[in-house]
Amino acid sequence: MASVSASHLILFIASMVIAAGVAGTFTQGISRLSQGIDDQSLEVSEEVRTDIEIISDAGSPVYNNSTNTVTLLVKNTGTADIPADSQFIEILVDGQYRTNVTVTVVDGEEWRPNNVVRLEIGGADLSSGDHRAKIIVNGDEEVFAFRV
Incomplete structure (x- = not known):
């Protein structure tokens, strides 16, 4: 029984490490996308206001x-x-x-x-x-x- 719970604990820890890595990657990607949208919206705003x-x-x-x-x-x-x-x-x-x-x-x-x-x-x-x-x-x- 102890060997089953130890293997479950190892799998649980591994899945948490993988989940944290994936979440960090998504967070960084979303931050870059957000910055790009902000930059683009400033350019579009300037173009719209220019006539x-x-x-x-x-x-x-x-x-x-x-x-x-x-x-x-x-x-x-x-x-x-x-x-x-x-x-x-x-x-x-x-x-x-x-x-x-x-x-x-x-x-x-x-x-x-x-x-x-x-x-x-x-x-x-x-x-x-x-x-x-x-x-x-x-x-x-x-x-x-x-x-x-």
């Missing part, structure tokens, strides 16, 4: 032939502040990524909701005809079609 509109008039001359510069006015219509810095704004003109961009806040010091920035996109040697500029900020995309 821009290109308010330049398509009929007005937005392209300067002598300086090869496209000038666009963009309004922050979202609820979040957006850094008025070209590293936070992606710009494509006729499908080509542009890095020669000057950002100037027109009505204030920061690009807050309802404020406007002037984007001066340099190095855009455009021929006569129809063109498109795409502006991307925090996943929000706006396309502006214009004619030179």
Whole structure:
């Protein structure tokens, strides 16, 4: 009888050790998953709060032939502040990524909701005809079609 209870005790202890190891692994995995969800929700919240509109008039001359510069006015219509810095704004003109961009806040010091920035996109040697500029900020995309 003593040998049966000793073997039961050994099996019980082994099962408790295995259960503790499994529980520790699950706890660590759930903690990582929770952290990932928190990080993702912050990004999604920022994207949802970001909204821009290109308010330049398509009929007005937005392209300067002598300086090869496209000038666009963009309004922050979202609820979040957006850094008025070209590293936070992606710009494509006729499908080509542009890095020669000057950002100037027109009505204030920061690009807050309802404020406007002037984007001066340099190095855009455009021929006569129809063109498109795409502006991307925090996943929000706006396309502006214009004619030179």
